[in-house]
Amino acid sequence: MSPPRCGAELNRGLHEAMAAFPAMYVLGEDVLDPYGGAFKITRGLSEAFPDRVITTPISEASLFGVAAGMAIRGLRPVLEIMFGDFITLGFDQIVNGISKFREMYDDQVTLPLVVRTPMGGRRGYGPTHSQSLEKFLMGVPNIRMVAASEVHDLAGLMTAAVADDDPVFLIENKVMYGRPNLRPVDGRIGELDVTESGGPSPALTFSGSGFTEAAATLVAYGGMVPIALEAATALIMEHEVFCEVVAISGLLPLDLDPVLASLSRSGVVVTLEEGTLTGGIGAEIAARVQEQGWDDLRRPVVRVAARDGIIPSAPTLEDAVLPGVAHVTRAVLGAVGARA
């Protein structure tokens, strides 16, 4: 049986959570059936739960706050933001509201809300519909951020996010929606061994069968996970360089333990992200790795990211700007070479 698509698994997670949590509401633009959201992730929900799915006007500046108000009064809103690019409109509500209420109000309130939104390019949508803006959330205290990828239990990530009593930003990925949700079978995905950590934001560590050492650790999340895996395969086949890939989902709090564990076997960390380089997730990982894994590091952390600019629309330009398999293999070879 072929694996289900990632979008369908996220949709299944929403259906399961709606059934499990009577206080859960789904709101967002165009989320009603038969359309079921711009990427179809809310499909079937308004038919199954007509009273708990609310289609909204195009009002992102307010919608984050509306979700906060609902959550403060005991509901479990799940807000869909159609494109991740539009979280910018909600930043006042995110930073001055959602991030603050519980602590500022002396723990008299909780905010069990979920914001889900797709990030990422490679679909030719151009500069304002292709970005990976999760790095702007990285500096926001008191929220959780989970990045879904095609190797994660996507329905499980969704239900865990809804069950959380604190605000969760679930970062999805547009390319991922249409790809198969690859889950480990007998501890393997394809040719690689996989170990998976537990909790609401698990990490999967991929390594070559029987290897106890690696040339480098590739840290990836979201849409960079398949690229990391493809690059790792190419590095084995074409260069006989064996890497581990750590596919994290916990961005806030940053799930460093599996990265440090892999670093202890490789000595080299290469971070992968689709967002622009400066002030990115890789910078935060690098800072923490040098604080906590210095003794294992054999060379400086290498960051692979988009260049600091727009994401152009033309496929040729977009390919040149967003980090792909070739960028990753080049970076790893550079890092490994410098080590020799």
Next chain:
Amino acid sequence: MTASGPEARYRGMYLIRRFEETLLDMFSQGLLVGTTHTCIGQEADAVGVIGHMRPGLDQVVSNHRCHGHYIAFTGDLAGLAAEVMGRSGGTCSGRGGSQHLCRDGFYTNGVQGSIVPLATGIALAERERGDGAITTVFIGDGTLGQGAVYECLNMASLWRLPLLFVVENNRYAQTTPVELAVAGTVPDRARAFGVDAAHVASTDVEEIHAVAGEMVEHVRSGRPAVLSIDTYRLRAHSKGDDVRDPAEVDARWATEPLAVAGARLDAARRAALEADADRELAEALAVAHASPVAVLDEALA
């Protein structure tokens, strides 16, 4: 506040007035740090509107100028005083301070306009709960410049939310006169969204209480409404920043809410109400003063 009627409303306004005058005194003596925004001159709005709220059921969302609303709704003088003084006994244990309060269905935040989406979500949750609660959100004239206000008027109207928007037009946003910041009228803006609106230009708590009562009834029937009140702030925007013509301000003291409502009371009765309120305030302040300063939780450090 359990008691109602003109005497209770006078006493309520007097309590707010004396509380805030005390804060300003403490600031000028260097006993307080941070900032505060007093509603001196606007107490009739807080008391007139909140007199219709049901404690333990209704929700109130307010802004930087929130002390009057807070006291009228919760009666918690000691908690507010301790909060402003940075004491552990404060409403939010000193975490929020003057403009970030939360207690028993009362919430404030310090970013202009940002509270309106919060109130909209609260009203939606209350509508779903179906126990008849209404939500009231207070904003100032200057905050009418924020787009979120109109996003929320739209949603409140579309979703038939039990949400009362109260606009306290005190003629200024910090230093900016309303004429330089607000085009058209508040009721017209509301009606553009199909939201019913009432307008009252008064500092008479009885007049405001009557109009607010009609709007609250309307909201309880399941429709949002806007109540626009023309009022006046008699003291500085915050502690000492005032660039208005002193003659303009002086003229407004003649119609300040305590003068208007107090003139209808028997002098002895008025003095007795004031003495009783003074005693309540003194007790609350003593409680606040006795509260230890806030310390950062080990877990938070």
